[in-house]
Amino acid sequence: MADKSNRPQLIVDGKRLDGRGFNQLRPLKIEASVLKNADGSAYLEWGNNKVLAAVYGPKEAMPKHVQDPAKAIIKCKYSMAPFSSMGEHSRSGPNRRAIEISKVTREAFESVTMLHDYPASEIDIFIEILQSDGGTRAAGITAAAVAMASAGIHMKDLIYAVSFGKVGEDLILDLNMIEDNYSDCDMPTAVSPRNNDLVLLQMDGSLTREQLHNGLQMVLDAGKTISQIQKEALQRVYEGSENGNGV
Amino acid sequence: MPRQLVIPGEMIASEPVRLDNTYVENGKTFAKVLGFYESEKRQVIPLEGIWQPRIGDIVVGIVVNARNAVYEIDLSHFTRSILIGSKFDRQAYKPGDVIEAEVKDIEDRKTLILWRPRTLIGGTILEVKPTKVPRIIGKANTMIEQISKLTRCNISVGNNGIIWLKGANVPLATEAIRKIENEAHLPGLTEKIKHMLEEETQTTSK
Amino acid sequence: MEGFDVVKISYVKELLLKNAREDGRKMMGFRPIKLVTNVIDHAEGSAQVDLGATRVLAAVKLQVEETMEDTPNQGNLMVSSELLPLAHAEFESGPPSPESIELSRVVDRGIRAAETVDLPGLFIEEGKAWTVFIDLYVLNYNGNLFDASMMAAMAALASAKMPKYDSEKKEGIYTERTEPLKINRLAASTTFAKVDKTILLDPNIHEENAASARITIANDGNVVRAMQKGLGGSFSPKEIESLVDVSLSKYDELKRIIEQAAGK
Structure with missing residues (x-):
């Protein structure tokens, strides 16, 4: 979080800097099955974020000593392109932040993937942030979930992620870069929508018990929209099918 | 035929039903894969995903290892596949040969036993x-x-x-x-x- | 290489005996090319190319840096490439592979030798100059990364806009990008593979696997600007000379595609 002493005014006349209301998502677009070689993939644009996610597998786990004879292991790599941010060129290669995000993302998917259906195998998830504008880990998870589904991986649910935060005493949803930098709290959350279980949760800043409750409610409400966009992305791939149920 | 695209986690039935590509939780049945649900036939047909081996399946693969008439076959799948030759066709296959065979047995969900092989030459x-x-x-x-x-x-x-x-x-x-x-x-x-x-x-x- | 590749290599060779390629192309034909620019707004210039099923994204960033001791009156160029693990089942994450380093260095030499970027023009003031970073992101690998990367890099450069210079802070103002980056001339590359006795342009992945030798020739329409031979086989001087002719003859077509994509 940046130095708050020179914080720009993030909320003016009840509106956020980009004109959004407090509980309003940025425009979200997802396209499924965009890469030919990957077993599953998705491209996502969320505000100014541009994310590519791909899945390979399940395939034989390598090296052999990492194999679990009873179930699949998931490997996940989140990385940010050196040209992804507005401003200077950054160094490529994983830093501590990317390694942590890769880990919590992997764990989010472990909680819904039916690993026992694929003994001794591995599933690889790659998330490339091509352009970043705050909330990239949530964008990465939301894209990767579509990529996992488009790879035909057995899962209990199609997860989504979004963050909420706090400016002064106001709760805001889906923080962009500048809000992320100067907010009083940021809480990326990933959800399994079938039962609203939280499969990723990180937070720093300050939140009262009540704010936590209200913030999570904002996430779950927005989740209905996000889930719908995820499903429509998958539907579009199989458009023109012979049923009449809105596919 | 009425069918509906389902995604993982989508409820198929509000009662427990034993169906392929679904799971039951709290007495309800959910899809576990992206697929079409055909309500009349009550089946979920996956649209994507790896091969789910069954006994009797025909496979095409490549011999990667041959030792004492026991052949390891690459089927481009995470399971291990073994073809056991008979003493009459010892050394019948060598690494690199493309073969067609049938799945005879599946051991411990990880090893496929193949039989009825046929060599496919060229192509x-x-x-x-x-x-x-x-x-x-x-x-x-x-x-x-x-x-x-x-x-x-x-x-x-x-x-x-x-x-x-x-x-x-x-x-x-x-x-x-x-x-x-x-x-x-x-x-x-x-x-x-x-x-x-x-x-x-x-x-x-x- | 796995067993399945070996079968496909035999098939590529068998077809070539009948003077045919898997996708019905002529020996000296490119796969369909689709090139679009401005795909990453945060970058100063960007382009994505589909060369058949090979997809490469190139992004250009400009940044104010200290001038180098040996070139105090000009800017710099840095080309890097990433063979992303999402692009192919056999690409792994980790430090750059020799293949990745070769790719970025060959593209770098093509751009430098053709003087595509006006490096002296990037000088700002005593001790300060712009560095042009070109990142090549391989998103889907199906053979011939050299030509795909060169095309994407050229289109990204040709569509790039310079940030304004903040002379007090000595840095770029990235919210103000108006002037186009000055381009002296475009280079285009052609990559050939030799499979048994046959030489073909723009090898796909199976043809690359079947090849004994490979050569990339970059030119600017008039002269050859960079070359790189790869793999364990060889070419005769005669073969190289005739490939240079082919390469030069492809320039206009490639230049038109790059200029069209960059809106020139």
Whole structure:
């Protein structure tokens, strides 16, 4: 979080800097099955974020000593392109932040993937942030979930992620870069929508018990929209099918 | 036939039902894969995903290891596949040979035992989505026989998504198979493929 | 290489005996090319190319840096490439592979030798100059990364806009990008593979696997600007000379595609 002493005014006349209301998502677009070689993939644009996610597998786990004879292991790599941010060129290669995000993302998917259906195998998830504008880990998870589904991986649910935060005493949803930098709290959350279980949760800043409750409610409400966009992305791939149920 | 696209986690029935590609939790049945749910037949047909081996499946693979008439076969799948030769055909296969075989047994979900092997000589290999194999074969083999006839190719289709082809017009056969793979979920496919093949073979013979 | 590749290599060779390629192309034909620019707004210039099923994204960033001791009156160029693990089942994450380093260095040499970027023009003031970073992101690998990367890099450069210079802070103002980056001339590359006795342009992945030798020739329409031979086989001087002719003959077509994509 940046130095708050020179914080720009993030909320003016009840509106956020980009004109959004407090509980309003940025425009979200997802396209499924965009890469030919990957077993599953998705491209996502969320505000100014541009994310590519791909899945390979399940395939034989390598090296052999990492194999679990009873179930699949998931490997996940989140990385940010050196040209992804507005401003200077950054160094490529994983830093501590990317390694942590890769880990919590992997764990989010472990909680819904039916690993026992694929003994001794591995599933690889790659998330490339091509352009970043705050909330990239949530964008990465939301894209990767579509990529996992488009790879035909057995899962209990199609997860989504979004963050909420706090400016002064106001709760805001889906923080962009500048809000992320100067907010009083940021809480990326990933959800399994079938039962609203939280499969990723990180937070720093300050939140009262009540704010936590209200913030999570904002996430779950927005989740209905996000889930719908995820499903429509998958539907579009199989458009023109012979049923009449809105596919 | 009424069918509906379902995603993982989507509820199929509010009571417990034992169906492939679904799971039951708290007395309700959910899809566990991206697929079509056909409510009349009560089945979830996966649209994507790796091969789920069953006894009796035909596979196409490549010999990667041969030792004392025990062959390890690469089927492009995470399981390990073993073909045990008989003493009559000792050293019948060598690494690099392409074979077609049948799944005889599945041990501990990780090892496939194959039998009834057949060597496939020459030709080339095509990898397709295993979920599309039933459409590529067609009802009672109609689709694949049609392609085989019109392109004058020998074709062996493995349930594991590996297809072996050899013959007069492999590029056209490949094109037809790719078209089926991409449009497997669309109606009227057999006619479309027939039309495409006849058109192509007529123009080339002119 | 796995067993399945070996079968496909035999098939590529068998077809070549009949003077045919898997996708019906002529020996000296490119796969279909689709090139679009401005795909990453945060970058100063960007382009994505589809060369058949090979997809490469190139992004250009400009940044104010200290001038180098040996070139105090000009800017710098840095080309890097990433063979992303999402692009192919056999690409792994980790430090750059020799293949990745070769790719970025060959593209770098093509751009430098053709003087595509006006490096002296990037000088700002005593001790300060712009560095042009070009990142090549391989998103889907199906053979011939050299030509795809060169095309994407050229289109990204040709569509790039310079940030304004903040002379007090001595840095770029990235919210103000108006002036186009000055381009002296475009280079285009052509990559050939030799499979048994046959030489073909723009090899796909199976043809690359079947090849004994490979050569990339970059030119600017008039002269050859960079070359790189790869793999364990060889070419005769005669073969190289005739490939240079082919390469030069492809320039206009490639230049038109790059200029069209960059809106020139």
